[in-house]
Amino acid sequence: MAAPTAYPSPAPFAPTPLQRALLDRFQRELPLVPAPFAAMAEAVGASEAEVIEALAQLQAAGVLARVGVTLAPNRAGASTLAAMAVPADRLEAVAALVSSYPEVNHNYEREHRFNLWFVVTAPSRARVEAVLAAIEARTGLAVLDLPLDRPFKLDLGFPLRWR
Amino acid sequence: MLDPLDRRILVASQDGLPLAVEPFAELARRLGIPQAELLERLRRLRERGAIRRIAAVPNHYRLGFLANAMTVWDVDDREVSRLGREVGALPFVSHCYRRPRRLPHWPYDLFAMVHGRSRAETEAFRARIVEVLGPACRGGDVLYSRRILKKTGLRLAPEPPERAEEGPCSA
Numbered sequence: 001m002a003a004p005t006a007y008p009s010p011a012p013f014a015p016t017p018l019q020r021a022l023l024d025r026f027q028r029e030l031p032l033v034p035a036p037f038a039a040m041a042e043a044v045g046a047s048e049a050e051v052i053e054a055l056a057q058l059q060a061a062g063v064l065a066r067v068g069v070t071l072a073p074n075r076a077g078a079s080t081l082a083a084m085a086v087p088a089d090r091l092e093a094v095a096a097l098v099s100s101y102p103e104v105n106h107n108y109e110r111e112h113r114f115n116l117w118f119v120v121t122a123p124s125r126a127r128v129e130a131v132l133a134a135i136e137a138r139t140g141l142a143v144l145d146l147p148l149d150r151p152f153k154l155d156l157g158f159p160l161r162w163r
Numbered sequence: 164m165l166d167p168l169d170r171r172i173l174v175a176s177q178d179g180l181p182l183a184v185e186p187f188a189e190l191a192r193r194l195g196i197p198q199a200e201l202l203e204r205l206r207r208l209r210e211r212g213a214i215r216r217i218a219a220v221p222n223h224y225r226l227g228f229l230a231n232a233m234t235v236w237d238v239d240d241r242e243v244s245r246l247g248r249e250v251g252a253l254p255f256v257s258h259c260y261r262r263p264r265r266l267p268h269w270p271y272d273l274f275a276m277v278h279g280r281s282r283a284e285t286e287a288f289r290a291r292i293v294e295v296l297g298p299a300c301r302g303g304d305v306l307y308s309r310r311i312l313k314k315t316g317l318r319l320a321p322e323p324p325e326r327a328e329e330g331p332c333s334a
Contacts, residue, residue: 012227023226026219032202032209034185052182055219059182065220068179069205072215081262083269099313107313110233110306114269117233117306118313144265149272150244152259153251154215158278160226 013063018046019054020162023063027157030067072154077123080147082132083114084139091115094139103131114144165213168196172204173213223278224311230279233306234289235271237264242299243273249295250275255288271304282307 015023021044031039037055038048046054058064086094091109098118099107107118122128132143165173175194180186187205191198208214224231238246243261250273251259259275275292279285289305296303 012229013225015226022219023221027221028216028218030180030217030219032187032206032217034187034198034202036180036186037182037184048184052184056182058219058221061225063222063225065222066179067182067219069173069176069217070215070220071173071177072212081274095312104313105315107311108308109310109312111309112304112306114306115309116312142268144269146262146265146269149261149263150247152247152261153256155258155276157218157221158257159254160221161280163280 013058013061015058015063016054018044018050019058019063020160022051022054023058023160024162027160077121078125078128078147079119079121080128080132080145082118082120082135083144083146084116084135084141085114086116086139086141090139094141097138098135101131101135103127165208168194169204169208169213172201173208176205227280228278230282230285231308232277232279232285232289233308234275234277234292234303235306236273236275236292236296236303237270237301238273238296239299239301240272246296246299247273250292253288253291253295255279256292270302 022040025043026040030036033039035048037051041048041051044051055064055067059067084094084098095107095109095116098104098116101120103120103122104118105121107116109115110117120128120131122131128147129145132145136143171194175190181189183189185198187201188198191201194201205214205217209217247259247261250256253275255277256275257278259273261272262274264270264272277285277288277292279288285305285307289303293300293303
């Protein structure tokens with residue numbers, strides 16, 4: 001597991017105009033063609049080599065989470081959003097315990113009485129419930145189980161509002 | 164359902180595409196299938212919703228979106244479907260979901276993730292959501308992210324889960 005990303009972090013990365021254009025245009029969809037970077041280059045008025053170099057720099061700087069496939073959650077089995085109200089002096093230990101489960105793929109500390117929020121994904125609903133029950137048993141703390149009822153908008157990015 | 168080749172394609176592509184002139188050709192070679200078949204299957208998986216997107220996915224935090232908040236709302240059951248769609252259509256909302264209330268601990272049924280460059284910007288976005296929800300909203304709260312403790316993309320195991328749970332199988 002990577003070290004936790006502490007907030008706040010250093011100054012944000014400043015992308016070049018080409019990098020901005022690539023993120024704006026292709027954060028939702030890449031061309032599914034044999035030479036996608038050439039197609040992207042044509043769309044933004046650059047060369048294929050410039051596009052590949054620009055993406056490689058974004059990747060190296062940690063600005064691109066990935067160039068590729070994002071799976072849809074419910075197709076992979078069952079998932080839920082879970083929350084816990086953890087006493088401050090136990091937060092590090094409980095957070096580490098929660099993160100240690102391979103079924104937990106996101107775990108965030110938030111500013112609230114419910115200060116630990118995590119997503120549990122497993123092949124079946126029964127396995128999701130087993131993970132939540134194990135976390136409750138091992139911590140003695142209640143877990144809120146908030147499975148998705150209905151999506152109104154999926155995460156497909158948003159306008160980046162450059163300035 | 165995913166067939167075994169679909170699964171192999173998802174497992175092979177979930178770490179990202181190689182930044183090469185012909186990334187799909189390289190992936191197809193690794194999978195031992197023709198490039199045309201790989202592209203066709205990726206297209207179908209996306210159409211069927213097994214793949215949410217094939218894209219250049221930014222890390223918003225590194226781009227200066229520092230005030231990331233989960234806004235939560237207690238919206239009248241009769242109005243939440245219509246209003247959820249309206250909130251989801253706001254440009255600064257990246258995800259919007261309905262989830263169950265857990266009374267008395269958790270009265271909120273509508274979740275909208277909002278990304279601002281500053282708390283002032285995020286608070287202005289919240290005010291806009293309040294306007295959209297109107298009198299059907301009985302209350303709300305905001306939960307700013309303080310730390311990302313773990314974040315890995317959704318992963319698909321190399322073996323189908325049914326099999327993996329049954330233990331080793333001699334094929």
